[in-house]
Amino acid sequence: MKLRRFLTSLIAPLLGVVVSIAVTAAILVFIHASVSGVFSAMLKYGTSPRAETLILNLATTYFLSALAVAIGFKMNLFNIGVNGQYVLGAVAAGAVAGNLTLPKPISLTITILVAMIVGAAWAGVAAWLKVSRGVSEVISTIMLNFIAIAIISFAIIRTSVGTETAMNIRGTKVIPESGMLRGSAFIDPKTKVYGFFFVTIFIGLLYWFVLNRTRFGYDLRATGHSASAARVSGIEAKRMTTITMLISGALAGLVGLPYLLGDAASYNLNFPTDWGFTGIAIALLGRNNPLGIAFGALLWAFLDVSSGQLILEGVPREITTIMQGLIVFVVVMSYEIVRRNQIKSEQNRVAKALEAQAVSA
Amino acid sequence: MLKGVKIASVLAAAALVLTGCSKSDNGAAATTAPATSAAPAVKVGMAYDQDGKGDGSFNDAAYAGLSKAQADLGVEIKEVNSGSSATDASRQELLTLLATDGYNPVIAVGFAYSTALAATAAQFPDTTFAIVDSVVDAPNVGSLVFAAEQGSYLVGVIAASASKTGHIGFIGGMEIDLIKAFEAGFDQGAKSVNPSIKIDSKYMGAAGDNTAWNVPDKAKAASAAMIGKGADVIYAAAGGSGLGMFQAIKEAGAGHWAIGVDSDQYNVPSLADYKDFILTSMLKRVDVAVYDVIKGVVDGAPLTGVQNFDLAKDGVGYSSSNPAVADFAAAADAAAAAIKDGTVTVATK
Numbered sequence: 001m002k003l004r005r006f007l008t009s010l011i012a013p014l015l016g017v018v019v020s021i022a023v024t025a026a027i028l029v030f031i032h033a034s035v036s037g038v039f040s041a042m043l044k045y046g047t048s049p050r051a052e053t054l055i056l057n058l059a060t061t062y063f064l065s066a067l068a069v070a071i072g073f074k075m076n077l078f079n080i081g082v083n084g085q086y087v088l089g090a091v092a093a094g095a096v097a098g099n100l101t102l103p104k105p106i107s108l109t110i111t112i113l114v115a116m117i118v119g120a121a122w123a124g125v126a127a128w129l130k131v132s133r134g135v136s137e138v139i140s141t142i143m144l145n146f147i148a149i150a151i152i153s154f155a156i157i158r159t160s161v162g163t164e165t166a167m168n169i170r171g172t173k174v175i176p177e178s179g180m181l182r183g184s185a186f187i188d189p190k191t192k193v194y195g196f197f198f199v200t201i202f203i204g205l206l207y208w209f210v211l212n213r214t215r216f217g218y219d220l221r222a223t224g225h226s227a228s229a230a231r232v233s234g235i236e237a238k239r240m241t242t243i244t245m246l247i248s249g250a251l252a253g254l255v256g257l258p259y260l261l262g263d264a265a266s267y268n269l270n271f272p273t274d275w276g277f278t279g280i281a282i283a284l285l286g287r288n289n290p291l292g293i294a295f296g297a298l299l300w301a302f303l304d305v306s307s308g309q310l311i312l313e314g315v316p317r318e319i320t321t322i323m324q325g326l327i328v329f330v331v332v333m334s335y336e337i338v339r340r341n342q343i344k345s346e347q348n349r350v351a352k353a354l355e356a357q358a359v360s361a
Numbered sequence: 362m363l364k365g366v367k368i369a370s371v372l373a374a375a376a377l378v379l380t381g382c383s384k385s386d387n388g389a390a391a392t393t394a395p396a397t398s399a400a401p402a403v404k405v406g407m408a409y410d411q412d413g414k415g416d417g418s419f420n421d422a423a424y425a426g427l428s429k430a431q432a433d434l435g436v437e438i439k440e441v442n443s444g445s446s447a448t449d450a451s452r453q454e455l456l457t458l459l460a461t462d463g464y465n466p467v468i469a470v471g472f473a474y475s476t477a478l479a480a481t482a483a484q485f486p487d488t489t490f491a492i493v494d495s496v497v498d499a500p501n502v503g504s505l506v507f508a509a510e511q512g513s514y515l516v517g518v519i520a521a522s523a524s525k526t527g528h529i530g531f532i533g534g535m536e537i538d539l540i541k542a543f544e545a546g547f548d549q550g551a552k553s554v555n556p557s558i559k560i561d562s563k564y565m566g567a568a569g570d571n572t573a574w575n576v577p578d579k580a581k582a583a584s585a586a587m588i589g590k591g592a593d594v595i596y597a598a599a600g601g602s603g604l605g606m607f608q609a610i611k612e613a614g615a616g617h618w619a620i621g622v623d624s625d626q627y628n629v630p631s632l633a634d635y636k637d638f639i640l641t642s643m644l645k646r647v648d649v650a651v652y653d654v655i656k657g658v659v660d661g662a663p664l665t666g667v668q669n670f671d672l673a674k675d676g677v678g679y680s681s682s683n684p685a686v687a688d689f690a691a692a693a694d695a696a697a698a699a700i701k702d703g704t705v706t707v708a709t710k
Binding site: 050054057058149150153154156157166169170190259263264269270271272273274275278304305307308309311312317 | 439440441442444445446447448449450451454455457458459462472473475476484495536537567568570571
């Protein structure tokens, strides 16, 4: 039974991939590009050691972002504010780490904690608004994203948080090597897999354990399934909302760190600011399951990284954006179809059982 | 059971589409094969940031230099763009791909590439790199910087001379030092003509807000507000957002002038609707710089080190495509001469 459920859960993502490949192929034909040429170029490049490293690094970022979104989803909370939470977390972490000259383990611990606390605090604003004022977190978090960007611009341009790190580029003070987590080049000799990759694997395991093997995880899933049932069984909904938002924010705070500590070394004004939205798509794709999210993040990163090769082949890189959109679209749709069918067959089963009872009585 | 059949049929349909498509492969491949018969020696790789070409301004100026080199020097060209949410890692990968494929020179358009270009240039010492609007200190990199404040001074002189209300405006893209230099030069130039002139200024986004270059609606609203307060000449240094300023000036009608930036926007085809209102453009000759870099490689004398394109080098200036600017040309040329001989120094902030 479990195996069957696992297999049926694979159908939707597979269908998404197949449909997106088919539609992409049609578009490629339409723009007179070679279909097999494009796909084989993507595959060939995507499996080269350097691209594999880049994919792992980007997937690390995406995984954390999706995890932050997923824990909210588990409780029917829609945290669109991962963007704001992670940029603020990354700026704070960058500003603190840039001024630290401590042994690596201590420096890293402080940096990571700062990022999580700032991310959680920013999500906490939305949580407070929701529990005390009934403001939907969808509205508040998306507004808080804009406020976060404005705060960062202000901090970097007008305050001593920012310095000129290169010509025309202002950012937080460059983090000394003792504060970086650059990782190791174990796939490609010249490109390093971010050190945060390993931290992220640990976080993924921890997420699975907390959600499936602890009282808190049970409360969280129960509240997500049925808030009224949870309340009857003594779970405080407001407390759960607050805690979940805080954890989601703390996870979101980490999203910028793989890149900040593995590569950038300074949060400057070119730092990407929309990884949070990618996280939403991947959480949907992975159905909030850490393993599913890991696969989703890898697929997404593969498409993003190989888009660079596509433009060299003369194909617009936006092709991969179309593929990503289609995958999510089809997957969400097929999950919904499967869910409705399940409900229908459940109803049929109950109806049959009742009929049988009535006949025998 | 029915569910299974449904899914299977969708899969089968998808498979049909797939095979149907792959059949047409060969024909499609033939049409896209590069039309070059004899392989030229020099392959130029050009990397734009974000969405790249099509802004009718900065990036298109770089493209103008590239296409001139393609026509005059017969070089092969390849253009790439970094897309939104690009990181230093993804920019570096683009440059690496170009360098690995034998593109030389590799030209990065925009200061966002500086970190990525420094790293890539170190890995490919035999390739010539160039970067626009930034300085990367490496033996094989040409850093192409422009004295935008000097060119802006000239259009400031023109704006103040053309204004009948004694009130002009400035629309900036992202609020960073690079763009503030445009504003500083513009202000100084305008005040040299009319010390009591009123200058409104508005930026389309805070530093870090990457939408700043692409919000024509916002630029239109800001320009309309300036016009409402009495401004009759507006200068926009805001990339693709500048379009909104042109729209606002056109709606305000005759007697109002727009001043373009980077490219000669009077002659940009996509802006043809507004050309009668574009008095002049501050030319930042990215095209000249790009062409010079390519020519250097073709001639075997690569242009490296800091290349400051100022008035003296014709790296900046103003365009006289619109005949209406002739009335103010004397004043602007006098100002240019004063800057060249050092009588006037233009501040950058």
